[in-house]
Amino acid sequence: MDEFQCIEKFFKKNGFPVNSLLSNRFFVGVGDDASVFRLDKNFPIVVTTDMLAEGVHFSSEIDPFSLGKKVLAVNLSDLAAMGACPLGFTLGLGLNTLNPSWLLAFSRGLFEVSRKYKCELLGGDTIKHKSNYNFFSVTAIGYIEGERALRRNGMKLGDDIWVSGDLGEPITALQLQKESKKLIQPLPKVDLGLKIREFATSSIDLSDGLSSDLRHLILASFSGNSDKIFVELYFEEMLKCLSQNMLNWFAGKKDNLDLVMLALQSGDEYELCFSAPVDARTKIREIGKNLNLPLTLIGSVRKRSSEKNFNFVNNRNDGLLWLKSLTNTFDNIFVEKSGYVHF
């Protein structure tokens, strides 16, 4: 089998595109030098690229069906964080061999996610490389149904901090070598992104870990003035976010504070963390109910004072993120950066 037979057999579809915004006479999909589409309305367009390397972003043990789902899902998660509606994607495959049964399972997983989120395969590139580790590059394209994208940089003093779903399963599964559906088949929170787009002040998807990703929101929102504010996370609310699997797997072996600290470092969650004004609380709880998705108010953006804890700000401690016990079980605790470190 050569590259072209591979595309023809596993990635070229005939018939209508899955996204009706693309179904017009301009549509050119897989099989030309590039793909062509035109939107019926002149929406703002959103573009994101995520790469995944074997042994880094996924284990060599992952089954190809799950991998096909994951490479697209992690990109849809970025569209979700922008409040964008999926439109299409290009797929870059860096493989050391073309194995038909592997490709069949991979493409089935890929198209399952493609159909679910109406995100059309537009084209791509398949290359043979010299490494033992495969790699994938997906560029997803979406659009904003309105005037305003959900950015990282709009967080305001006094805003609430929210997180979707539960936290901690991926990092626990990696540490204890447990099987985790969330780790191999993450669910992008596309519907949530669409629902909160108009009123949330900032948003990010959790790929590196909450402690790291939330810092991106703070630094993007208060660039130059981040020494004036901090985010207080509520320990007792964070407890409610811990994944049931994490609690079961660690039962009796870690105390609650350790579990929360670990969940704060857990990457590959693909949940959304967002900030919103206090007066949006009722609306947000309603959205969570309608989507059948837990949304937890885990903290708030506070003004930094000269309280004792801030005296310890140093290289290890940027003073941006603190864990507070609402029941005074412990004094405020600084949350370290860590999270997934790329290099």
Next chain:
Amino acid sequence: MDEFQCIEKFFKKNGFPVNSLLSNRFFVGVGDDASVFRLDKNFPIVVTTDMLAEGVHFSSEIDPFSLGKKVLAVNLSDLAAMGACPLGFTLGLGLNTLNPSWLLAFSRGLFEVSRKYKCELLGGDTIKHKSNYNFFSVTAIGYIEGERALRRNGMKLGDDIWVSGDLGEPITALQLQKESKKLIQPLPKVDLGLKIREFATSSIDLSDGLSSDLRHLILASFSGNSDKIFVELYFEEMLKCLSQNMLNWFAGKKDNLDLVMLALQSGDEYELCFSAPVDARTKIREIGKNLNLPLTLIGSVRKRSSEKNFNFVNNRNDGLLWLKSLTNTFDNIFVEKSGYVHF
């Protein structure tokens, strides 16, 4: 240096985008979960992805400045083949280390091509991988200033076959280990694509080699009926396309027929091969003159008869591509597929 410092230092720019179609209040560039733009007019949008792996698509010896130029140029070449105007791109970097001096030179090369073709860096992803070989993935986005993209599938019986520039330098440089500017810093034929968009019947950029890429045009245009036609290439016109460096490097060592056969297999040319009606000849020669770019009429699309040569059609010989001597120096010669084989 971590991933974020790398992006901040080498890839994030401040100020206006280089493409004025993007300079409006919707523009979000590098540094968020995704980039956002809106086009002032509702043009059809064109998307293409090309991956490059070290040791396969470029030598480990290549300097980072040239590599930065090449990763974007090969994608612009796909936009050129579609008759599209460049708009922006996302950049995927798969690196085993973040070396500041390497990144500086790479980003300088990249932005030189970005500015020249007004193709804005929109975002991307930087990952560390476990392989010894670096890899890159670029997705370029363009638009069609009109109603019609230049496809692979419109070639008609009787059309002329044209090729831009010269052929043969890359394959010769690889065989004889010579230095070739074309191999490391290819020039995408964006202006040519824009000029021929409205009247050319099909077009492709030469990445695998003319004998292979031209077959893609034939098969896309005459799917199911490709046994009714063939493309006749004119030996004496092909001679005019041979690169001067190829002629010098091989002087006295190969005869003209060998050189033409080799040039037909030469990948990494990033010239355009296109078909056009006979009555467009004057217009095409004028375009070449204006762009200061040689355009050579190398063949035509002919009806297949039961002439002797076609009796030999077999696995090795699909009968699609023949070399004819206009001066009867030799009988018609079948041109084999080969070209660059990916797997």
